[in-house]
Amino acid sequence: MQEKVTSLQVAERAGVSQSAVSRAFTSGASVSQKTVERVRRAAKELGYRPNVLARAMASGRSRIIGLVVAYLENYFYPEALEKLSNALQEKGYHVLIFMASQTAGNIDDVLEEILDFQVDGIVMASVAMSSDIASRCQAAGVPVVLFNRKQDDEGIASVTSDNYTGGRQVAEFLVAGGHERIAYVAGWEGASTQRDREAGFNEGMRDAGREVFARAVGDFHTESARAAARGMFGTDSDQRPDAVFVANDHMAFAVMDVIRFEMGLRIPEDVSVVGFDDVPPAGWPAYDLTTVRQCAGGMVRETVSALLDLIERPATATPRRIAVDAPLVVRRSARLPEGRKWKRSLT
Amino acid sequence: MQEKVTSLQVAERAGVSQSAVSRAFTSGASVSQKTVERVRRAAKELGYRPNVLARAMASGRSRIIGLVVAYLENYFYPEALEKLSNALQEKGYHVLIFMASQTAGNIDDVLEEILDFQVDGIVMASVAMSSDIASRCQAAGVPVVLFNRKQDDEGIASVTSDNYTGGRQVAEFLVAGGHERIAYVAGWEGASTQRDREAGFNEGMRDAGREVFARAVGDFHTESARAAARGMFGTDSDQRPDAVFVANDHMAFAVMDVIRFEMGLRIPEDVSVVGFDDVPPAGWPAYDLTTVRQCAGGMVRETVSALLDLIERPATATPRRIAVDAPLVVRRSARLPEGRKWKRSLT
DNA sequence: ATGAAAGCGCTAACAA
DNA sequence: TTGTTAGCGCTTTCAT
Numbered sequence: 224m225q226e227k228v229t230s231l232q233v234a235e236r237a238g239v240s241q242s243a244v245s246r247a248f249t250s251g252a253s254v255s256q257k258t259v260e261r262v263r264r265a266a267k268e269l270g271y272r273p274n275v276l277a278r279a280m281a282s283g284r285s286r287i288i289g290l291v292v293a294y295l296e297n298y299f300y301p302e303a304l305e306k307l308s309n310a311l312q313e314k315g316y317h318v319l320i321f322m323a324s325q326t327a328g329n330i331d332d333v334l335e336e337i338l339d340f341q342v343d344g345i346v347m348a349s350v351a352m353s354s355d356i357a358s359r360c361q362a363a364g365v366p367v368v369l370f371n372r373k374q375d376d377e378g379i380a381s382v383t384s385d386n387y388t389g390g391r392q393v394a395e396f397l398v399a400g401g402h403e404r405i406a407y408v409a410g411w412e413g414a415s416t417q418r419d420r421e422a423g424f425n426e427g428m429r430d431a432g433r434e435v436f437a438r439a440v441g442d443f444h445t446e447s448a449r450a451a452a453r454g455m456f457g458t459d460s461d462q463r464p465d466a467v468f469v470a471n472d473h474m475a476f477a478v479m480d481v482i483r484f485e486m487g488l489r490i491p492e493d494v495s496v497v498g499f500d501d502v503p504p505a506g507w508p509a510y511d512l513t514t515v516r517q518c519a520g521g522m523v524r525e526t527v528s529a530l531l532d533l534i535e536r537p538a539t540a541t542p543r544r545i546a547v548d549a550p551l552v553v554r555r556s557a558r559l560p561e562g563r564k565w566k567r568s569l570t
Numbered sequence: 571m572q573e574k575v576t577s578l579q580v581a582e583r584a585g586v587s588q589s590a591v592s593r594a595f596t597s598g599a600s601v602s603q604k605t606v607e608r609v610r611r612a613a614k615e616l617g618y619r620p621n622v623l624a625r626a627m628a629s630g631r632s633r634i635i636g637l638v639v640a641y642l643e644n645y646f647y648p649e650a651l652e653k654l655s656n657a658l659q660e661k662g663y664h665v666l667i668f669m670a671s672q673t674a675g676n677i678d679d680v681l682e683e684i685l686d687f688q689v690d691g692i693v694m695a696s697v698a699m700s701s702d703i704a705s706r707c708q709a710a711g712v713p714v715v716l717f718n719r720k721q722d723d724e725g726i727a728s729v730t731s732d733n734y735t736g737g738r739q740v741a742e743f744l745v746a747g748g749h750e751r752i753a754y755v756a757g758w759e760g761a762s763t764q765r766d767r768e769a770g771f772n773e774g775m776r777d778a779g780r781e782v783f784a785r786a787v788g789d790f791h792t793e794s795a796r797a798a799a800r801g802m803f804g805t806d807s808d809q810r811p812d813a814v815f816v817a818n819d820h821m822a823f824a825v826m827d828v829i830r831f832e833m834g835l836r837i838p839e840d841v842s843v844v845g846f847d848d849v850p851p852a853g854w855p856a857y858d859l860t861t862v863r864q865c866a867g868g869m870v871r872e873t874v875s876a877l878l879d880l881i882e883r884p885a886t887a888t889p890r891r892i893a894v895d896a897p898l899v900v901r902r903s904a905r906l907p908e909g910r911k912w913k914r915s916l917t
Numbered sequence: 918a919t920g921a922a923a924g925c926g927c928t929a930a931c932a933a
Numbered sequence: 934t935t936g937t938t939a940g941c942g943c944t945t946t947c948a949t
Contacts, residue, residue: 225709229942240920245944255918275686276632277942279623280925287666295652296850301642308669317687318667319634322655339622340664362572445850480855503643503792508827509856576926587936592928602934624926627941919949925942932937 228271237265248273279341288530289337289345291321291330297443297473298502299517300348303370306523307346314531316343323350330356338363344530346370351413354379366533366542370526371517373415373544380533380542382526384549386419386499387426389515390468392551393497394427396513397466399560402495404436406464408451408478410443410471417443417470420499424468436464441474448474452481456488465494466557472498472505472514479510479556495557505554506570513557521547575618584612595620626688635877636684636692638668638677644790644820645849646864647695650717653870654693661878663690670697677703685710691877693717698760701726713880713889715873718864720762720891727880727889729873731896733766733846734773736862737815739898740844741774743860744813746907747842751783753811755798755825757790757818764790764817767846771815783811788821795821799828803835812841813904819845819852819861826857826903842904852901853917860904868894 230244237244239258246252247262266272279285288311295301308318319340323333334356337345345360348370357379360367369381397405407424410417428435439455441448448469456463469475475498482488482496490496498505501516525545532540552568559565577591584591586605593599594609612618626632635658642648655665666687670680681703684692692707695717704726707714713727720728744752754771757764775782786802788795795816803810816822822845829835829843837843845852848863872892879887899915906912 225711227942231942241942242920242922242944243918245942246919249944253918258918272682272686274688274942276623276626276688277925278944280627280927281942281944283925283944285623290667295648298645298648301645301648304667305642305669308667312669312683317683320637320651320655320665320667322652322659335619336659336664339619341621341623364572476851476854476856484855504823504851507823508831509823574926578926588926589928589936589938590934592926593935596928600934605934621926624941625928627943628926628928630928630941921946921948923944923946925944928939928941930937930939933935 225270228269230271230273233262233265233269233271236269237261245273283341285341285343286316287319287340287342288316289321289340289342290318291323291333291337291345291347291350293323293349297349297471297500298504299371299472299500299519302502303348303519303523306519307370307526310523310527314527316531334359338365344368344534346526346530347372349414351415352379364537366530366537368526368530368533368542370522371416377544378542380529380544382522382529382543382545382547383416383419384515384517384522385546386416386549387423387546389499389549389551390420390423390425391427392423393468393499393515394424394431394433396551396553396560396565397468397495397497397557398428398431398433399562399565400466400495400558401560402466402558404464404466405433406437406439406455406467407435408448408455408467408469408474409438409440410474412440414443420470441470441477443471443474445473445477448477449481452478453485456482456486456494463494466497467494468497470499472500472502472512474498475512475514475556476504476510479512490556491558497557501552505552511555513554514552515549516552517549518547572617575616577618577620580609580612580616580618583616584608592620630688632688632690633663634666634687634689635663636668636687636689637665638670638680638684638692638694638697640670640696644696644818644847645851646718646819646847646866649849650695650866650870653866654717654873657870657874661874663878681706685712691715691881693873693877694719696761698762699726711884713877713884715877715880715889717869717873718763720766724891725889727876727891729869729876729890729892729894730763730766731862731864731869732893733763733896734770734893736846736896736898737767737770737772738774739770740815740846740862741771741778741780743898743900743907743912744815744842744844744904745775745778745780746909746912747813747905748907749813749842749905751811751813752780753784753786753802753814754782755795755802755814755816755821756785756787757821759787761790767817788817788824790818790821792820792824795824796828799825800832803829803833803841810841813844814841815844815846817846819847819849819859821845822859822861822903823851823857826859837903838905844904848899852899858902860901861899862896863899864896865894 373381439451716728786798845861
């Protein structure tokens with residue numbers, strides 16, 4: 224087992240001071256090109272690499288971002304996580320993961336643990352955060368960005384899709400499709416995504432002079448969504464919705480399966496289904512789900528940019544609250560309205 | 571923004587030495603109960619929490635585990651990641667994520683970055699690692715466990731399913747089902763999982779006095795798998811397989827979709843399909859896929875146990891190479907053989 | 918541009 | 934059990 228190589232040893236070998244070694248590995252430090260080369264060569268010969276932890280200690284900046292994530296069951300999150308980690312790596316930051324159960328107390332504990340690591344910033348994905356928690360981070364001087372959740376509090380940075388407009392579009396689309404009995408399957412009601420999607424949907428319905436025919440709660444979980452669908456569609460044909468907007472894709476798949484395989488109904492002939500997220504399975508032929516796309520790439524870009532701004536320019540940066548465009552992706556799970564406005568999407 | 575509270579300040583307030591504070595926060599240290607209480611109280615009043623990075627520096631143990639992961643597209647990994655992170659958190663370790671593209675050079679860079687963090691251990695998931703890389707870690711004194719991959723080298727710890735036996739069972743199952751033309755869709759051929767699954771499958775076929783009717787490579791990707799399926803099933807009925815074993819579920823979904831929606835064939839009446847992994851969508855009614863279950867929970871347990879053993883007992887521990895049982899889960903995507911041996915699974 | 922020196926906040930001998 | 938002391942490996946003034 225190879226001994227640990229320190230900057231001091233490199234310094235000796237290169238015939239410079241230890242600080243020179245430090246500077247040679249610090250971009251933007253004031254060192255001559257010559258020194259850098261000598262140090263770099265000595266370092267290579269010795270197999271030296273700077274110790275990130277020591278650097279973090281001395282500089283007070285760890286270049287670690289804490290990511291709190293509640294559940295990876297929704298396939299939107301793995302994709303987002305992958306992109307987030309990549310984007311941060313490119314900026315020289317790394318992601319320390321914290322799985323949090325939705326249980327209230329847990330988030331608090333997790334937060335303490337995160338702060339213990341002296342992280343430079345925190346991304347909270349799919350976590351309903353009390354403003355109290357946010358202020359604790361502020362107090363500790365650690366910027367936070369909510370990902371795919373938001374808070375009423377203006378002081379808390381967040382990046383979401385434009386859930387409201389997304390929900391609204393679905394209402395317009397289903398009304399235009401000539402549906403008579405349009406229902407809604409809600410996600411977990413503590414989530415801002417759920418609330419905004421439903422609010423937009425309701426507003427769209429109201430503007431069309433329509434009412435939501437039925438509503439059930441699926442809590443963003445497969446089993447609850449199935450139960451909701453059974454209650455909603457297990458009745459006579461004139462009491463049953465002929466279209467349903469489901470608050471996310473993960474539940475929409477469950478709802479579609481109940482409709483087709485338990486109720487024996489056809490999609491979209493008997494029932495149109497629309498989801499939200501556009502996770503990969505939505506594009507698989509077995510579902511071919513019309514849905515509102517959450518652009519993971521765009522959301523991640525905004526998140527990274529907002530967070531790094533807060534970290535690197537704490538004086539001037541203010542918490543952004545961003546809503547990324549969320550276009551409707553028209554596939555075959557829902558009847559296509561007449562007219563050129565609604566065209567089937569190519570993917 | 572609250573000032574940083576150090577152990578020294580706590581010590582002063584509690585009227586003890588700074589080391590006493592350190593001990594009060596170290597389990598198993600020799601401190602009197604009385605001191606612990608006084609320190610804890612002072613700490614609470616000041617809002618003090620130990621700085622993990624400083625502790626890591628001083629002790630030489632970061633309690634950080636580096637996780638290298640190549641792609642989260644296969645839904646087996648999100649589940650495994652969630653469980654792994656949780657299991658490690660319980661043991662007081664945390665997970666630092668490194669996304670690696672499959673590109674060869676990239677893994678090397680990523681490895682350097684990981685080592686810079688002075689991680690206590692490394693889990694490499696779904697990464698084909700050269701033994702060279704492994705020995706570099708050994709040299710640096712950092713234990714590595716491969717997750718869902720293995721190496722010929724005996725010195726490298728790994729945890730996989732029993733892919734060989736899994737593949738074998740599939741052959742037996744499909745032969746027992748009375749299939750005449752049994753085909754195989756391979757994953758990326760650089761992966762040990764692919765090779766072991768195929769080897770077991772081939773062996774099972776051979777033992778039954780049968781040959782594999784057709785073979786194509788899907789590289790573990792949706793699009794390649796679709797292409798493979800098109801080539802395989804786009805022919806006359808007597809030249810077309812009546813059963814296919816696909817090297818993982820992710821590809822199996824793509825293959826099923828091509829068979830049903832492009833070729834217009836029925837599953838399992840015309841073609842039986844069997845996958846590998848048992849990711850959640852395999853249980854969804856739209857697929858209802860017969861598959862070999864990779865028990866993520868069990869694999870994670872073994873991984874954590876093997877890794878912590880290596881970390882905490884470096885003297886005695888030897889790299890384990892574990893193969894976790896992988897049972898066949900019988901659903902409706904494949905014709906059920908006669909007899910009591912093969913019973914439909916309940917889930 | 919370079920070096921000397923003082924920490925960053927903690928752990929770990931060593932003494933007492 | 935407790936306090937004292939010496940680092941862990943780096944960054945960062947401050948001189949030069």
